[in-house]
Amino acid sequence: MSDKSRIKYEPADGVGVITIDSPPVNALGPGMRESIIEALARGNADPSVQAFVLIGAGRNFIAGADIRQFGKTRSINSSVSAAALDASAKPVVAAISGYALGGGLEHALACHYRIAAPGAKVGLPEVTLGLVPGGGGTQRLTRLIGPRAAMDIILSGRHVGADEALRLGILDQVTDQPDLRAAAIHYARSIAAVRPVPRARDKQNWAVQDGEPAVFESMRASIARKARHLPAPSRAIECVEAAVRQSFEDGLKVEQQAFADLENTPEAKALRYAFFAEREAAKIPGIESGLAAAPVESAAVVGAGTMGSGIAIAFADAAIPVKVLESSPEALERGRLRIRDTYAARVKRGSLTQDSMDQRMARIQFVPGYEDIADCDAVIEAVFERMDVKHQVFGKLDAVMKPGALLLTNSSALDIDQIASATGRPGDVAGTHFFAPANVMKLCEVVRGERTAVATLQRAMKMGRAMGKVCAIAGSCDGFIANRSRAPMMTEMMLMLEEGATPRQIDKVMTDFGYPMGPFAVNDISGLDVSYEGRKRRALANPEYRKLHVPDRLVEMGRKGQKTGAGWYRYEKGDRTPHPDDVVAQVVAAVAKEFGIEQRTFSDEEILHRVLFASINEACKILEDGKAYRASDIDVMWLNGFGFPRHRGGLMYWADTIGASGVHRQISDWARRYGKRWIPSRLLADVAASKGNLRELQGAQGAGA
Structure with missing residues (x-):
């Protein structure tokens, strides 16, 4: 099916x-906008047609433009097909189910009326891709709901x-109504005679004071830190301000210029x-993407500490x-109070209502014995x-x-096969490594053992x-x-301390790079003792292990971070x-003196x-060892597990x-x-010699096994 043929036109009851x-997801690809314009022309020329309905087949309206086309030459953009909807002499009703995002919402806003199913979601997420809406979204949305509400939606x-x-x-x-198409046709017939047709471009549904300079100055101040590395948020505010102060045509020019400036x-x-890397990470090579997996409809968590409580909240939030x-009983009660x-x-x-809290707490049951969780579809150990x-x-x-229950561990480092050896069903055992706090952080690293079933x-x-x-x-x-x-990043940080750098300087370098917080400040939040046991284990297993004396001594002094009132800070x-x-500084100086x-x-x-x-060198070794499928998967983990600056794409992309x-x-x-800790990976040497891209690397045969 060609992209153009993905638009169908059919008269129904006038x-x-x-x-x-x-x-x-009904993403707008090449030729589809032209086909929408052709369908409108056909219906406007047909005396039997009194109105239009624009609807998506399947579960979604239009989930956005085809992102693969960004940065490429297009015959027309969404502003042209949106303008055709807007200019239709006969009213157009957008019937929205599922997602109407980006170009999808822009087309809906250009329609004269919008009805939706209860589960529909709308939005303009272009800023998250470093862009602004380019099809009139900033102009029409602002005129419909005012600049404050429009900026909230666009900037978030x-x-x-x-x-x-x-x-x-x-x-x-x-x-x-269960049949959205039938409901939309009925609605279209009810408003078919309304003239003039209502257009978002002609509206101004907000109080005059909402457009005063203070609203824009306040918004610019509020995003200054978050957007210091990203031009798109400031350009989006500029577009919304143009919608308030200029004509629709002039405001649209501001928006289109901003889109053009940002696109590349x-x-x-x-x-x-990063967007595509996250979608690629969901694929298991060699496995058909459409192969159905049974859903987890009930779960259990063993351990009600910080991690276990966070995982339980994540389940409850997901219903x-x-x-x-x-x-x-005491540990169970502490977990209940923590949650x-x-x-x-x-x-x-104000991010949750009391009713929603009560509903979520009701989904969490606190139990004293293993027999109480026997019927759950999955259990995650977090001890x-x-x-x-x-x-x-x-x-x-x-x-x-x-x-058939999933037996999962939240371990951050321990061998999955050794853990699975405690069971008679190693195929059901895998790692699900959540990142703290588990109810907030986006990454879940799913770990495959040698005998883990697909x-x-x-x-x-x-x-x-x-x-x-x-x-x-x-x-x-x-x-x-x-x-x-x-x-290795953490090791080099610690060794640079011994050589004369300070936690404050290293933290500033990393926040200037784009991290939301410096690594030493983050370590104080997570706790210096979290990695202490792992270092002790590695030192016992490897006589050549380079001990990190400064953090070890801080932990042994009782300085474990914020929870003890002192850590690196x-x-x-x-x-x-x-x-x-x-x-x-005194501990660092003592270590430096002791070891010369x-x-x-x-x-x-x-x-x-x-x-x-x-x-980067270690990531290449991981790919050499076949422990990752793709270099882009490593980028996904750094973006969502460690706060690596998203506008830098990921470790390997950078x-x-x-x-x-x-x-x-x-x-x-x-x-x-x-010395030897810096010996270059063979894979890195090969890519350097071939002048290739690290982000395109694939893991060795059998990756992940």
């Missing part, structure tokens, strides 16, 4: 029905539910790459009933990171869980996506993909602001390259902006200076 039929890129969209004035009606910026290209198991307080904080902030403890838990799970991986991935997570598969090895690739009571602490390490100053570039190049040869040359130099 209404011309224009159907977008471009599965799976969020999906707006049908009820809110009706309240704001984006929709004219939400219908509870480095930030927009990187954000598009999946979950049971929480703990070893003692309750987390929800209460959201209610206090202390020690193999003997994991073995005890999985032995009990093996004894009680129903056949069906287990599929179900675990499906479960993660149902929980709103971005999922990617890793092979079982120490640290899996995410933590294994990040460990000092914290005042009731205040989470990090303050540099002379105690840390010369202190020196570091440039910001050396700090940035040393920490990230170390991880490396390509420097060039594999440049990275290899610097790493080779550091290998001569610092």
Whole structure:
């Protein structure tokens, strides 16, 4: 089927029905906009047609433009087909089910009326791709609902539910009729005679004071820190301001110029790459994408600590009933209070209603025994990171869980096969490594053991996506993909401290690069003791392991981060602001003196390259070992697990902006200076020699196994 033929036109009861039929999400591809214009012309020339309905086949209206076409030459853009809808002499009703996003909402806004099914969602997410709407979205939406509400939707890129969209004035009606097409045709016939046809471009449905300069100045101030590396948010505000102060035609010119300026910026290209990388990460090579996996309809979590409580909240937020198991009534009660307080904080902030909190708490059942979770579809173990403890838990799970239940571990580093050996069903065992806090962070690293069944991986991935997570598969090895690739970065940070850098300088370099927080400040939040046990385990297993004396000594002093009032930084009571602490400087100086390490100053570039190049080299080794399917999966993990700046695309994508040869040359130099930990990966050397792209690398045969 050609893209042009994906638009169908059919008269029905005096209404011309224009159907977008471009599965799976009805994205607008080449030729489709022209076909919409042709259908409108045909119906406007037909005396028997009194009105139109624009509707999507299947579950969605139009989920946006085909992102693959961004950055390429197009015959026409959405502003042209939107203008044709707007200019139709006969009224056009947009019938919205599922998603109407980006160009989809722009086409709906250009229609004269909009009705929707109760589950519909609308939005203009272009800013999340480094762009602004380019089909009149900023102009029509602002005129419909005012600049404040329009900027909230455009700058957040969020999906707006049908009820809110009706309240704001984006929709004219939400219908509870099961047949949206029939309801839309009936509605179109009811308004067919209305003249003049109402056009969003002619409206001004907001108070005059809402357009005063203060609203735009306030919004610019509120996004200044978040948008300091991204031009799109500021350009979006400029477009909304033009909708308030200029004619529709002049405002549309401002919007189209902004879109053109942004479309091929480095930030927009990187954000598009990240978008597609996340979708590619959901695919398991060699497995048919349409192969159905049974959903997880009930779950259990063993452990009600910080991680277990966060995972339970993520299940409840996804409307999946979950049971929480703990070893003692006291620990179970602490977990219940932790979950309750987390929800209460959201209610206090206004991000959750009390009714919603009550509904979610009702989905969480706190139970004392393993037999209480036996009938759950999946269980996630979230206990202390020690193999003997994991073995005890999985032995009990093996004894009680129903056949076919997923037996999952939240381990961040331990061998999946060793954990599975405690059971008689290793095919049902996999890792689901969530990142703290599990109810907030987007990444779920699904870990495949040698005997993990493909069906287990599929179900675990499906479960993660149902929980709103971005999922990617890793092979079982120490640290899996995410933590294994990040460990060299953390090592170099610690060694640079010994050599003369400071936590504050390194944190500033990384926030200037685009991280929301510096790694030392983040470490204080997660706790310095979290990685302490892992370092002890690695030191016992490897006589050549380079101990990290500074963080070890801080932990042994009781400085574990914010929870103890001091870690890399000092914290005042009731205040989470990090303050540099002379105690840390004294520990660093003592370590340097003890081991004869010369202190020196570091440039910001050396700090940035040393920490990230170390991880790039390790990522290449992970691909060599066949523990990742794709380099882009590593990027997905860094973006969603570690807060790597999204506008930089990901670790491997960013490396390509420097060039594999440049990275290899610097790493080779550091290998001569610092020794074997910097020996370049063979794969990195090969890509450097071929002048290829690191982001396009595939894992070795059998990746992930």
